[in-house]
Amino acid sequence: xxxxxxxxxxxxxxxxxxxxxxxxxxxxxxxxxxxxxxxxxxxxxxxxxxxxxxxxxxxxxxxxxxxxxxxxxxxxxxxxxxxxxxxxxxxxxxxxxxxxxxxxxxxxxxxxxxxxxxxxxxxxxxxxxxxxxxxxxxxxxxxxxxxxxxxxxxxxxxxxxxxxxxxxxxxxxxxxxxxxxxxxxxxxxxxxxxxxxxxxxxxxxxxxxxxxxxxxxxxxxxxxxxxxxxxxxxxxxxxxxxxxxxxxxxxxxxxxxxxxxxxxxxxxxxxxxxxxxxxxxxxxxxxxxxxxxxxxxxxxxxxxxxxxxxxxxxxxxxxxxxxxxxxxxxxxxxxxxxxxxxxxxxxxxxxxxxxxxxxxxxxxxxxxxxxxxxxxxxxxxxxxxxxxxxxxxxxxxxxxxxxxxxxxxxxxxxxxxxxxxxxxxxxxxxxxxxxxxxxxxxxxxxxxxxxxxxxxxxxxxxxxxxxxxxxxxxxxxxxxxxxxxxxxxxxxxxxxxxxxxxxxxxxxxxxxxxxxxxxxxxxxxxxxxxxxxxxxxxxxxxxxxxxxxxxxxxxxxxxxxxxxxxxxxxxxxxxxxxxxxxxxxxxxxxxxxxxxxxxxxxxxxxxxxxxxxxxxxxxxxxxxxxxxxxxxxxxxxxxxxxxxxxxxxxxxxxxxxxxxxxxxxxxxxxxxxxxxxxxxxxxxxxxxxxxxxxxxxxxxxxxxxxxxxxxxxxx
Amino acid sequence: xxxxxxxxxxxxxxxxxxxxxxxxxxxxxxxxxxxxxxxxxxxxxxxxxxxxxxxxxxxxxxxxxxxxxxxxxxxxxxxxxxxxxxxxxxxxxxxxxxxxxxxxxxxxxxxxxxxxxxxxxxxxxxxxxxxxxxxxxxxxxxxxxxxxxxxxxxxxxx
Numbered sequence: 001x002x003x004x005x006x007x008x009x010x011x012x013x014x015x016x017x018x019x020x021x022x023x024x025x026x027x028x029x030x031x032x033x034x035x036x037x038x039x040x041x042x043x044x045x046x047x048x049x050x051x052x053x054x055x056x057x058x059x060x061x062x063x064x065x066x067x068x069x070x071x072x073x074x075x076x077x078x079x080x081x082x083x084x085x086x087x088x089x090x091x092x093x094x095x096x097x098x099x100x101x102x103x104x105x106x107x108x109x110x111x112x113x114x115x116x117x118x119x120x121x122x123x124x125x126x127x128x129x130x131x132x133x134x135x136x137x138x139x140x141x142x143x144x145x146x147x148x149x150x151x152x153x154x155x156x157x158x159x160x161x162x163x164x165x166x167x168x169x170x171x172x173x174x175x176x177x178x179x180x181x182x183x184x185x186x187x188x189x190x191x192x193x194x195x196x197x198x199x200x201x202x203x204x205x206x207x208x209x210x211x212x213x214x215x216x217x218x219x220x221x222x223x224x225x226x227x228x229x230x231x232x233x234x235x236x237x238x239x240x241x242x243x244x245x246x247x248x249x250x251x252x253x254x255x256x257x258x259x260x261x262x263x264x265x266x267x268x269x270x271x272x273x274x275x276x277x278x279x280x281x282x283x284x285x286x287x288x289x290x291x292x293x294x295x296x297x298x299x300x301x302x303x304x305x306x307x308x309x310x311x312x313x314x315x316x317x318x319x320x321x322x323x324x325x326x327x328x329x330x331x332x333x334x335x336x337x338x339x340x341x342x343x344x345x346x347x348x349x350x351x352x353x354x355x356x357x358x359x360x361x362x363x364x365x366x367x368x369x370x371x372x373x374x375x376x377x378x379x380x381x382x383x384x385x386x387x388x389x390x391x392x393x394x395x396x397x398x399x400x401x402x403x404x405x406x407x408x409x410x411x412x413x414x415x416x417x418x419x420x421x422x423x424x425x426x427x428x429x430x431x432x433x434x435x436x437x438x439x440x441x442x443x444x445x446x447x448x449x450x451x452x453x454x455x456x457x458x459x460x461x462x463x464x465x466x467x468x469x470x471x472x473x474x475x476x477x478x479x480x481x482x483x484x485x486x487x488x489x490x491x492x493x494x495x496x497x498x499x500x501x502x503x504x505x506x507x508x509x510x511x512x513x514x515x516x517x518x519x520x521x522x523x524x525x526x527x528x529x530x531x532x533x534x535x536x537x538x539x540x541x542x543x544x545x546x547x548x549x550x551x552x553x554x555x556x557x558x559x560x561x562x563x564x565x566x567x568x569x570x571x572x573x574x575x576x577x578x579x580x581x582x583x584x585x586x587x588x589x590x591x592x593x594x595x596x597x598x599x600x601x602x603x604x605x606x607x608x609x610x611x612x613x614x615x616x617x618x619x620x621x622x623x624x625x626x627x628x629x630x631x632x633x634x635x636x637x638x639x640x641x642x643x644x645x646x647x648x649x650x651x652x653x654x655x656x657x658x659x660x661x662x663x664x665x666x667x668x669x670x671x672x673x674x675x676x677x678x679x680x681x682x683x684x685x686x687x688x689x690x691x692x693x694x695x696x697x698x699x700x701x702x703x704x705x706x707x708x709x710x711x712x713x714x715x
Numbered sequence: 716x717x718x719x720x721x722x723x724x725x726x727x728x729x730x731x732x733x734x735x736x737x738x739x740x741x742x743x744x745x746x747x748x749x750x751x752x753x754x755x756x757x758x759x760x761x762x763x764x765x766x767x768x769x770x771x772x773x774x775x776x777x778x779x780x781x782x783x784x785x786x787x788x789x790x791x792x793x794x795x796x797x798x799x800x801x802x803x804x805x806x807x808x809x810x811x812x813x814x815x816x817x818x819x820x821x822x823x824x825x826x827x828x829x830x831x832x833x834x835x836x837x838x839x840x841x842x843x844x845x846x847x848x849x850x851x852x853x854x855x856x857x858x859x860x861x862x863x864x865x866x867x868x869x870x871x872x873x
Binding site (some may be wrong): 007009010012013014015016017018019020022023025026028029165166169171215216217218219220251254456462463464465483593595596598599602603604605607608629630631633636637639641642646673 | 721744745748750751752753754755756757758760761763790791792795800803804807808809810811812813814815816817818819820823839841843845846847848849850851852853854855856857858859871
């Protein structure tokens with residue numbers, strides 16, 4: 001283990017443990033106003049007008065007509081309105097906000113506000129949706145020919161459901177408009193995304209906009225784009241509030257029902273097999289984007305680039321579409337489109353192997369990509385692919401093969417077991433040329449005369465430990481004790497734009513910029529002098545430029561890798577399925593802090609197992625999200641995965657700080673398929689959808705029983 | 716007799732003069748400024764608002780002030796002044812068990828309850844003891860480990 005990997009006490013440990021850390025909801029509320037959004041109860045309707053109840057003094061409302069700038073939230077394509085104007089597009093679409101000094105009174109007034117609608121027929125079915133937000137195609141080789149020449153063609157469709165980020169701290173922001181300057185603070189991942197959105201919606205020059213992150217109680221992607229929307233709404237209210245701060249902190253139900261979540265998907269795979277090898281894949285990916293585009297373009301890009309999995313597929317055709325439905329907009333969630341396609345491709349490979357009578361792991365191993373191979377977009381796997389070693393590590397930890405073989409024998413009795421394995425990667429950093437063309441990250445180091453150094457960057461710590469790991473890098477290069485390097489929560493008045501805290505990019509990309517800045521500072525160090533050094537992103541020379549128009553080139557400079565085995569059990573009487581153990585090896589390059597990285601891997605893995613097994617969220621036939629509380633949307637507790645073991649495999653990335661790669665998203669991405677493969681073995685039926693609940697298990701078991709009976713009768 | 720609800724809050728006798736139907740969580744946060752008590756759902760599911768009520772772990776969002784009369788209420792702010800807290804704090808630090816931190820004040824109090832009941836709990840008892848406290852960040856392993864470390868290091872304290 002490199003010395004820098006040795007764990008330290010996290011920079012933000014103390015106040016989080018003794019309860020003194022201030023989250024946005026913890027600031028004193030004296031003199032503050034509270035805002036409550038009035039939301040559409042219709043999935044699609046024209047807005048004809050609204051009538052406010054009698055508002056007591058000090059209370060007011062804001063709507064689309066109060067937006068000083070453009071009534072659009074700047075995200076990627078700016079189609080989300082700050083407030084719905086002439087139409088509403090999903091249940092929960094905000095029409096106006098009621099604001100005032102007493103929260104309870106504000107809630108009452110919002111509930112008594114009457115908005116007049118002319119309902120229209122909503123589109124809720126992704127297969128019938130006629131608005132295609134994004135439609136991408138790419139591929140390589142001779143796909144038609146490969147299918148013509150195939151010994152066997154397999155075709156299956158895989159479905160995945162919503163997944164809710166379920167960060168423990170709900171969304172919340174405070175806005176204040178004083179002397180022509182807007183300040184927004186609170187729970188967020190990307191201060192400069194919000195900064196850009198506010199400038200547009202409020203029609204303010206950048207220096208009249210300030211965004212400050214507060215201690216953030218989890219994000220997982222849920223606080224990537226959504227806070228830009230909420231910030232614009234709260235800021236519009238603040239502009240009318242006469243200098244008083246306006247606060248909106250969501251209740252859990254409001255947060256679950258109306259904020260972004262993982263895209264439900266339908267992925268159809270057609271696979272050609274010749275002489276025991278996969279020779280072609282023709283893949284159709286369909287994502288439910290909900291009512292507005294938000295981040296769907298980029299989520300879809302990552303999803304389809306990962307669609308052939310960690311396998312060599314010489315003839316490849318991929319089409320991906322994100323379509324509009326009149327449901328809550330879906331957005332970023334750890335993994336960002338890849339968990340959907342990795343679930344599909346891993347199950348597909350399992351099913352083909354089983355049909356061939358071959359061990360699934362052996363079949364997958366025969367198809368693994370290797371260093372130097374082309375990626376799905378004709379880039380290169382420039383660095384070693386450590387999957388074979390990692391499979392051996394997981395085998396040693398889990399006893400995979402012995403258990404898998406044992407459970408392959410006919411099982412009788414009430415409890416049946418299975419053992420599954422999945423292999424995956426996560427492209428480290430932004431997809432495509434975003435880092436080079438859009439983000440253009442800048443970082444600074446400020447050395448005070450007393451020798452203390454402050455990191456000036458816009459990365460947010462939402463629990464993943466970036467404050468600690470970035471400080472460790474700088475302290476290491478400057479030979480300073482860790483307490484001499486500081487990193488405050490970012491404030492756009494003080495820090496340059498080093499990009500958003502997304503895409504597992506912060507440590508790898510911004511961390512390396514800071515390492516280089518620290519080396520520069522070390523060379524220029526003058527005792528007792530105030531010094532500032534700055535560093536800018538430069539794309540590594542080896543990268544094959546990526547072009548979105550053709551989907552050609554290196555979508556990522558490097559990849560993080562994962563292998564996971566899951567042992568599961570199903571109760572054939574009740575359908576209750578449970579994880580008996582999960583064993584995984586993750587390669588995120590050099591861990592910048594062993595505890596922190598293990599914590600990321602364990603937490604992400606459990607989210608992935610929850611995604612597969614219990615986290616069920618669905619919209620009803622009117623388009624309303626039915627599961628809007630922790631009573632109806634179940635996330636794993638400490639009891640659900642009693643054994644979870646993580647190994648860190650280290651394949652250093654020469655251009656990351658000390659060899660580090662992207663980490664945060666990796667562990668979630670392919671966990672679902674390991675679990676489902678185990679469940680398939682326990683039940684003896686192929687499974688093509690997640691989440692897979694006790695009810696689903698009972699359905700599958702009864703289908704199996706009927707098949708067996710029919711078989712018996714035939715004989 | 717005072718005209719209010721008398722109870723002990725972090726070791727100090729207090730009188731709450733508001734409604735008996737007020738929610739303990741809201742009163743702790745808004746009236747007494749004890750914002751270490753977090754609100755994650757307000758319906759008794761997540762455990763972020765856990766406090767000790769007469770030594771038992773309860774979700775303060777599910778307790779009306781009338782129930783608190785004559786009781787001993789301890790929040791993380793009060794517990795943080797104890798020797799036992801120091802042991803747990805060091806144990807949580809040693810394994811970096813606090814990620815986003817939002818569940819942590821509740822988790823620390825759940826840890827206290829586990830160890831108060833059994834100074835040498837099994838892993839299963841620990842998992843059971845924190846099962847009412849949701850954590851979305853850690854996958855729970857680090858928290859379980861922290862409680863095991865505290866049990867070992869804090870010998871005699873519990």
